[in-house]
Amino acid sequence: MQSITQAVETLSGGQRQGVAVARAAAFGSKVIILDEPTAALGVKESRRVLELILDVKSRGIPIILISHNMPHVFEVADRIHIHRLGRRLCVIDPKQYSMSDAVAFMTGAKLPEGVTEAA
CATH class of the missing domain: 3.40.50.300 (P-loop containing nucleotide triphosphate hydrolases)
Structure with a gap:
């Protein structure tokens, strides 16, 4: 500027x-x-x-x-709300989960601990 x-x-x-x-x-x-x-x-x-x-x-x-943009999200977030099929699936701490975990949760390839079925 x-x-x-x-x-x-x-x-x-x-x-x-x-x-x-x-x-x-x-x-x-x-x-x-x-x-x-x-x-x-x-x-x-x-x-x-x-x-x-x-x-x-x-x-x-x-x-x-x-x-x-997961690298950006993980760089600045304190908490990440993950949604799948239009519903909130879970909230994760970016210090405790990897970007790969987050993507797996979003796609349904993996469920976070304590979640029994995808949204």
Whole structure:
């Protein structure tokens, strides 16, 4: 971004996502919901958005992240809600499960401990 007066429509996708997250945090949002915030972004722009998410998270602002990008989810999440067939199957701690486990739960290839049948 060249200037804070630069029109948002002239920014790149990553810059626009950054502005949206920063705006939500700056205006005192009690929770921020992000739906696929790194979709269609390059590696560098995705990194910037993830760093901004981590910064907002460090300020104690809750974030709901909806994403299919498992590396990104595992990088920033404290808890992961896994859905299968439109229903919540389980909630996992990303420190206790692998990305492979999470994908297996989503696809039905494996069930989490304590879950007896898929959604």
